[in-house]
Amino acid sequence: MKKLGVIGGLGPLATAYFYELITNMTDVSCDQDHIEIIIDSKPGIPDRTGFIIGKSDKSPLPQMIEAGKLLESCGAQVIAIPCITAHYFHEDLVNNINVPIINLIEETVGYLKDAGCKNVGIMATDGTVQSGLFQKELARQGMGSVVPDAKHQADVMHLIYENVKLGRPVDMDRFFGVKTTLREAGADVIILGCTELSVIKADYKVGAGFIDGLEVLARKSVNMCEAPLKSEYNDLITK
Numbered sequence: 001m002k003k004l005g006v007i008g009g010l011g012p013l014a015t016a017y018f019y020e021l022i023t024n025m026t027d028v029s030c031d032q033d034h035i036e037i038i039i040d041s042k043p044g045i046p047d048r049t050g051f052i053i054g055k056s057d058k059s060p061l062p063q064m065i066e067a068g069k070l071l072e073s074c075g076a077q078v079i080a081i082p083c084i085t086a087h088y089f090h091e092d093l094v095n096n097i098n099v100p101i102i103n104l105i106e107e108t109v110g111y112l113k114d115a116g117c118k119n120v121g122i123m124a125t126d127g128t129v130q131s132g133l134f135q136k137e138l139a140r141q142g143m144g145s146v147v148p149d150a151k152h153q154a155d156v157m158h159l160i161y162e163n164v165k166l167g168r169p170v171d172m173d174r175f176f177g178v179k180t181t182l183r184e185a186g187a188d189v190i191i192l193g194c195t196e197l198s199v200i201k202a203d204y205k206v207g208a209g210f211i212d213g214l215e216v217l218a219r220k221s222v223n224m225c226e227a228p229l230k231s232e233y234n235d236l237i238t239k
Contacts (some may be wrong), residue, residue, distance in 0.1 A: 002225040005076025007067045009041035010083035014195030018082035021218035027228040035225045040067045048085040049127030061089050068097035078224045085127045108216045109137040119144040121187030124194045146185045152178045164196035210238045
């Protein structure tokens with residue numbers, strides 16, 4: 001099996017959950033069958049959304065490149081980044097690190113295309129939404145996209161930054177309010193496009209019609225590291 005490197009800490013809870021997902025997804029008979037994983041947890045990397053939307057002049061890119069080069073020097077053969085907003089910098093990272101870096105955006109959208117989805121709702125940070133990471137890739141692969149209005153986008157940010165990142169109880173009324181508005185706008189499936197939202201899905205019943213970007217990343221990591229995948233993770237859209 002290949003060795004996986006993880007640029008982590010963006011945020012720490014999402015990285016911990018990502019490690020748990022990979023462990024649970026791998027079909028093993030003993031500890032020694034698991035993938036070897038190197039995690040560089042760097043919570044001090046500047047906030048990705050703040051930089052992307054112009055609220056901060058501190059770019060996270062230099063420290064992300066530093067983390068990637070460290071993982072490369074430690075023998076990582078595949079790199080994953082369990083932070084969706086950080087994929088805004090994917091091309092720059094690829095140009096500076098000599099190890100394949102999984103593109104969570106492309107993988108998630110490709111999965112939805114194969115599943116026959118037509119119009120996709122997006123729950124993500126302001127940075128991911130305003131930069132159009134998912135919208136552009138959905139359009140490129142022939143699908144439509146729906147994003148929350150300003151009020152409900154503020155609710156998404158509250159869930160991410162005021163609830164999960166601070167370790168506080170999740171306001172599920174806000175979550176389901178966003179879900180309802182995206183459904184009413186025509187979304188036939190909704191991307192949980194922030195790893196903090198993945199943590200919500202792990203702890204709460206979110207209902208049918210969601211795909212979790214972090215689960216897509218974990219599954220692709222298992223496959224690229226050439227480890228066996230448990231069959232129950234072939235279908236990632238909630239029922």
